[in-house]
Amino acid sequence: MSLKEQITEDMKTAMRAKDAERLGTIRLLLAALKQKEVDERIELDDVMVIAIVDKLVKQRKDSVTAFTEGGRQDLADKEASEIKVLETYLPKRMSxxxxxxxxxxxxxxxxxxxxxxxxxxxxxxxxxxxxxxxxxxxxxxxxxxxxxxx
Known part of the structure:
Protein backbone atom coordinates (compact mmCIF):
# COMPACT_ATOMS: atom_id res chain seq x y z
CA MET A 1 0.00 0.00 0.00
CA SER A 2 1.41 3.38 -0.98
CA LEU A 3 1.69 6.18 1.55
CA LYS A 4 -1.04 8.14 -0.24
CA GLU A 5 -3.41 5.15 -0.01
CA GLN A 6 -2.54 4.80 3.69
CA ILE A 7 -3.42 8.46 4.27
CA THR A 8 -6.77 7.97 2.50
CA GLU A 9 -7.51 4.90 4.66
CA ASP A 10 -6.60 6.86 7.80
CA MET A 11 -9.05 9.57 6.72
CA LYS A 12 -11.83 6.98 6.47
CA THR A 13 -10.90 5.60 9.89
CA ALA A 14 -10.95 9.10 11.40
CA MET A 15 -14.39 9.69 9.84
CA ARG A 16 -15.77 6.48 11.34
CA ALA A 17 -14.25 7.32 14.74
CA LYS A 18 -15.63 10.88 14.51
CA ASP A 19 -12.13 12.19 15.31
CA ALA A 20 -12.68 15.70 13.91
CA GLU A 21 -9.23 17.04 14.76
CA ARG A 22 -7.34 14.20 13.06
CA LEU A 23 -9.78 14.21 10.14
CA GLY A 24 -9.23 17.91 9.52
CA THR A 25 -5.46 17.53 9.45
CA ILE A 26 -5.59 14.53 7.12
CA ARG A 27 -7.94 16.41 4.79
CA LEU A 28 -5.47 19.33 4.69
CA LEU A 29 -2.71 16.88 3.80
CA LEU A 30 -4.77 15.21 1.07
CA ALA A 31 -5.67 18.63 -0.35
CA ALA A 32 -1.98 19.56 -0.51
CA LEU A 33 -1.19 16.26 -2.25
CA LYS A 34 -4.02 16.73 -4.75
CA GLN A 35 -2.93 20.31 -5.42
CA LYS A 36 0.59 19.15 -6.26
CA GLU A 37 -0.75 16.44 -8.58
CA VAL A 38 -3.05 18.85 -10.41
CA ASP A 39 -0.48 21.64 -10.68
CA GLU A 40 2.26 19.43 -12.08
CA ARG A 41 0.05 16.82 -13.79
CA ILE A 42 1.88 13.95 -12.11
CA GLU A 43 1.10 10.97 -9.90
CA LEU A 44 2.86 11.37 -6.55
CA ASP A 45 5.10 8.58 -5.31
CA ASP A 46 6.02 8.00 -1.65
CA VAL A 47 9.16 10.18 -1.83
CA MET A 48 7.14 13.15 -3.10
CA VAL A 49 4.43 12.57 -0.49
CA ILE A 50 7.06 12.56 2.26
CA ALA A 51 8.53 15.82 0.92
CA ILE A 52 5.08 17.45 1.04
CA VAL A 53 4.41 16.15 4.57
CA ASP A 54 7.84 17.43 5.63
CA LYS A 55 7.03 20.86 4.17
CA LEU A 56 3.69 20.97 6.00
CA VAL A 57 5.37 20.01 9.29
CA LYS A 58 7.94 22.78 8.82
CA GLN A 59 5.14 25.30 8.14
CA ARG A 60 3.35 24.19 11.31
CA LYS A 61 6.54 24.52 13.38
CA ASP A 62 7.04 28.06 12.08
CA SER A 63 3.41 28.82 12.95
CA VAL A 64 3.82 27.44 16.48
CA THR A 65 6.78 29.76 17.01
CA ALA A 66 4.90 32.77 15.63
CA PHE A 67 1.74 32.07 17.64
CA THR A 68 3.70 31.49 20.84
CA GLU A 69 5.56 34.78 20.40
CA GLY A 70 2.25 36.50 19.65
CA GLY A 71 0.67 35.19 22.83
CA ARG A 72 -1.84 32.92 21.03
CA GLN A 73 -1.24 29.65 22.86
CA ASP A 74 -4.61 28.27 21.69
CA LEU A 75 -3.53 28.48 18.04
CA ALA A 76 -0.03 27.20 18.87
CA ASP A 77 -1.58 24.13 20.52
CA LYS A 78 -3.77 23.47 17.46
CA GLU A 79 -0.72 23.63 15.17
CA ALA A 80 1.25 21.35 17.52
CA SER A 81 -1.52 18.74 17.41
CA GLU A 82 -1.47 18.91 13.59
CA ILE A 83 2.29 18.32 13.68
CA LYS A 84 1.76 15.12 15.67
CA VAL A 85 -0.72 13.80 13.09
CA LEU A 86 1.50 14.75 10.14
CA GLU A 87 4.63 13.23 11.68
CA THR A 88 2.98 9.80 11.71
CA TYR A 89 3.46 9.79 7.91
CA LEU A 90 7.18 10.56 8.06
CA PRO A 91 9.86 7.89 8.33
CA LYS A 92 11.79 7.63 11.59
CA ARG A 93 14.04 10.65 12.01
CA MET A 94 17.81 10.19 12.03
CA SER A 95 19.87 11.24 15.04
Missing amino acids: AEEVAAEVKAIVVELGASGPGDMGKVMGTVKTRLAGRADMGQVSAAVKAALSGAA
Missing part, protein backbone atom coordinates in the same frame (compact mmCIF):
# COMPACT_ATOMS: atom_id res chain seq x y z
CA ALA A 96 22.43 14.05 14.77
CA GLU A 97 25.26 11.49 14.76
CA GLU A 98 23.65 9.50 11.93
CA VAL A 99 23.14 12.69 9.90
CA ALA A 100 26.77 13.75 10.43
CA ALA A 101 28.06 10.30 9.40
CA GLU A 102 25.89 10.25 6.26
CA VAL A 103 26.97 13.78 5.31
CA LYS A 104 30.67 12.90 5.76
CA ALA A 105 30.23 9.84 3.54
CA ILE A 106 28.58 11.96 0.83
CA VAL A 107 31.31 14.62 1.06
CA VAL A 108 33.97 11.93 0.56
CA GLU A 109 31.97 10.28 -2.23
CA LEU A 110 31.63 13.56 -4.14
CA GLY A 111 35.21 14.63 -3.45
CA ALA A 112 33.89 17.93 -2.10
CA SER A 113 36.20 20.34 -0.32
CA GLY A 114 35.48 23.76 1.05
CA PRO A 115 32.34 25.88 1.29
CA GLY A 116 32.20 26.33 -2.50
CA ASP A 117 30.93 22.76 -2.86
CA MET A 118 28.04 23.22 -0.42
CA GLY A 119 25.37 23.39 -3.17
CA LYS A 120 26.58 20.19 -4.81
CA VAL A 121 26.67 18.35 -1.47
CA MET A 122 23.27 19.70 -0.32
CA GLY A 123 21.64 18.58 -3.58
CA THR A 124 22.79 15.00 -3.05
CA VAL A 125 22.03 15.04 0.68
CA LYS A 126 18.48 16.33 0.13
CA THR A 127 17.61 13.47 -2.20
CA ARG A 128 19.08 10.80 0.09
CA LEU A 129 17.79 12.09 3.42
CA ALA A 130 14.43 13.56 2.34
CA GLY A 131 11.95 13.19 5.17
CA ARG A 132 14.40 11.28 7.36
CA ALA A 133 16.31 14.26 8.71
CA ASP A 134 15.69 17.89 9.64
CA MET A 135 17.20 19.94 6.81
CA GLY A 136 18.40 22.65 9.22
CA GLN A 137 20.41 20.01 11.04
CA VAL A 138 21.63 18.61 7.71
CA SER A 139 22.77 22.05 6.55
CA ALA A 140 24.78 22.57 9.75
CA ALA A 141 26.38 19.12 9.34
CA VAL A 142 27.32 19.90 5.72
CA LYS A 143 28.89 23.22 6.76
CA ALA A 144 30.85 21.46 9.51
CA ALA A 145 32.01 18.68 7.19
CA LEU A 146 33.10 21.10 4.45
CA SER A 147 34.90 23.45 6.86
CA GLY A 148 36.74 20.44 8.27
CA ALA A 149 37.63 19.29 4.76
CA ALA A 150 39.03 22.68 3.74
Whole structure:
Protein backbone atom coordinates (compact mmCIF):
# COMPACT_ATOMS: atom_id res chain seq x y z
CA MET A 1 0.00 0.00 0.00
CA SER A 2 1.41 3.38 -0.98
CA LEU A 3 1.69 6.18 1.55
CA LYS A 4 -1.04 8.14 -0.24
CA GLU A 5 -3.41 5.15 -0.01
CA GLN A 6 -2.54 4.80 3.69
CA ILE A 7 -3.42 8.46 4.27
CA THR A 8 -6.77 7.97 2.50
CA GLU A 9 -7.51 4.90 4.66
CA ASP A 10 -6.60 6.86 7.80
CA MET A 11 -9.05 9.57 6.72
CA LYS A 12 -11.83 6.98 6.47
CA THR A 13 -10.90 5.60 9.89
CA ALA A 14 -10.95 9.10 11.40
CA MET A 15 -14.39 9.69 9.84
CA ARG A 16 -15.77 6.48 11.34
CA ALA A 17 -14.25 7.32 14.74
CA LYS A 18 -15.63 10.88 14.51
CA ASP A 19 -12.13 12.19 15.31
CA ALA A 20 -12.68 15.70 13.91
CA GLU A 21 -9.23 17.04 14.76
CA ARG A 22 -7.34 14.20 13.06
CA LEU A 23 -9.78 14.21 10.14
CA GLY A 24 -9.23 17.91 9.52
CA THR A 25 -5.46 17.53 9.45
CA ILE A 26 -5.59 14.53 7.12
CA ARG A 27 -7.94 16.41 4.79
CA LEU A 28 -5.47 19.33 4.69
CA LEU A 29 -2.71 16.88 3.80
CA LEU A 30 -4.77 15.21 1.07
CA ALA A 31 -5.67 18.63 -0.35
CA ALA A 32 -1.98 19.56 -0.51
CA LEU A 33 -1.19 16.26 -2.25
CA LYS A 34 -4.02 16.73 -4.75
CA GLN A 35 -2.93 20.31 -5.42
CA LYS A 36 0.59 19.15 -6.26
CA GLU A 37 -0.75 16.44 -8.58
CA VAL A 38 -3.05 18.85 -10.41
CA ASP A 39 -0.48 21.64 -10.68
CA GLU A 40 2.26 19.43 -12.08
CA ARG A 41 0.05 16.82 -13.79
CA ILE A 42 1.88 13.95 -12.11
CA GLU A 43 1.10 10.97 -9.90
CA LEU A 44 2.86 11.37 -6.55
CA ASP A 45 5.10 8.58 -5.31
CA ASP A 46 6.02 8.00 -1.65
CA VAL A 47 9.16 10.18 -1.83
CA MET A 48 7.14 13.15 -3.10
CA VAL A 49 4.43 12.57 -0.49
CA ILE A 50 7.06 12.56 2.26
CA ALA A 51 8.53 15.82 0.92
CA ILE A 52 5.08 17.45 1.04
CA VAL A 53 4.41 16.15 4.57
CA ASP A 54 7.84 17.43 5.63
CA LYS A 55 7.03 20.86 4.17
CA LEU A 56 3.69 20.97 6.00
CA VAL A 57 5.37 20.01 9.29
CA LYS A 58 7.94 22.78 8.82
CA GLN A 59 5.14 25.30 8.14
CA ARG A 60 3.35 24.19 11.31
CA LYS A 61 6.54 24.52 13.38
CA ASP A 62 7.04 28.06 12.08
CA SER A 63 3.41 28.82 12.95
CA VAL A 64 3.82 27.44 16.48
CA THR A 65 6.78 29.76 17.01
CA ALA A 66 4.90 32.77 15.63
CA PHE A 67 1.74 32.07 17.64
CA THR A 68 3.70 31.49 20.84
CA GLU A 69 5.56 34.78 20.40
CA GLY A 70 2.25 36.50 19.65
CA GLY A 71 0.67 35.19 22.83
CA ARG A 72 -1.84 32.92 21.03
CA GLN A 73 -1.24 29.65 22.86
CA ASP A 74 -4.61 28.27 21.69
CA LEU A 75 -3.53 28.48 18.04
CA ALA A 76 -0.03 27.20 18.87
CA ASP A 77 -1.58 24.13 20.52
CA LYS A 78 -3.77 23.47 17.46
CA GLU A 79 -0.72 23.63 15.17
CA ALA A 80 1.25 21.35 17.52
CA SER A 81 -1.52 18.74 17.41
CA GLU A 82 -1.47 18.91 13.59
CA ILE A 83 2.29 18.32 13.68
CA LYS A 84 1.76 15.12 15.67
CA VAL A 85 -0.72 13.80 13.09
CA LEU A 86 1.50 14.75 10.14
CA GLU A 87 4.63 13.23 11.68
CA THR A 88 2.98 9.80 11.71
CA TYR A 89 3.46 9.79 7.91
CA LEU A 90 7.18 10.56 8.06
CA PRO A 91 9.86 7.89 8.33
CA LYS A 92 11.79 7.63 11.59
CA ARG A 93 14.04 10.65 12.01
CA MET A 94 17.81 10.19 12.03
CA SER A 95 19.87 11.24 15.04
CA ALA A 96 22.43 14.05 14.77
CA GLU A 97 25.26 11.49 14.76
CA GLU A 98 23.65 9.50 11.93
CA VAL A 99 23.14 12.69 9.90
CA ALA A 100 26.77 13.75 10.43
CA ALA A 101 28.06 10.30 9.40
CA GLU A 102 25.89 10.25 6.26
CA VAL A 103 26.97 13.78 5.31
CA LYS A 104 30.67 12.90 5.76
CA ALA A 105 30.23 9.84 3.54
CA ILE A 106 28.58 11.96 0.83
CA VAL A 107 31.31 14.62 1.06
CA VAL A 108 33.97 11.93 0.56
CA GLU A 109 31.97 10.28 -2.23
CA LEU A 110 31.63 13.56 -4.14
CA GLY A 111 35.21 14.63 -3.45
CA ALA A 112 33.89 17.93 -2.10
CA SER A 113 36.20 20.34 -0.32
CA GLY A 114 35.48 23.76 1.05
CA PRO A 115 32.34 25.88 1.29
CA GLY A 116 32.20 26.33 -2.50
CA ASP A 117 30.93 22.76 -2.86
CA MET A 118 28.04 23.22 -0.42
CA GLY A 119 25.37 23.39 -3.17
CA LYS A 120 26.58 20.19 -4.81
CA VAL A 121 26.67 18.35 -1.47
CA MET A 122 23.27 19.70 -0.32
CA GLY A 123 21.64 18.58 -3.58
CA THR A 124 22.79 15.00 -3.05
CA VAL A 125 22.03 15.04 0.68
CA LYS A 126 18.48 16.33 0.13
CA THR A 127 17.61 13.47 -2.20
CA ARG A 128 19.08 10.80 0.09
CA LEU A 129 17.79 12.09 3.42
CA ALA A 130 14.43 13.56 2.34
CA GLY A 131 11.95 13.19 5.17
CA ARG A 132 14.40 11.28 7.36
CA ALA A 133 16.31 14.26 8.71
CA ASP A 134 15.69 17.89 9.64
CA MET A 135 17.20 19.94 6.81
CA GLY A 136 18.40 22.65 9.22
CA GLN A 137 20.41 20.01 11.04
CA VAL A 138 21.63 18.61 7.71
CA SER A 139 22.77 22.05 6.55
CA ALA A 140 24.78 22.57 9.75
CA ALA A 141 26.38 19.12 9.34
CA VAL A 142 27.32 19.90 5.72
CA LYS A 143 28.89 23.22 6.76
CA ALA A 144 30.85 21.46 9.51
CA ALA A 145 32.01 18.68 7.19
CA LEU A 146 33.10 21.10 4.45
CA SER A 147 34.90 23.45 6.86
CA GLY A 148 36.74 20.44 8.27
CA ALA A 149 37.63 19.29 4.76
CA ALA A 150 39.03 22.68 3.74
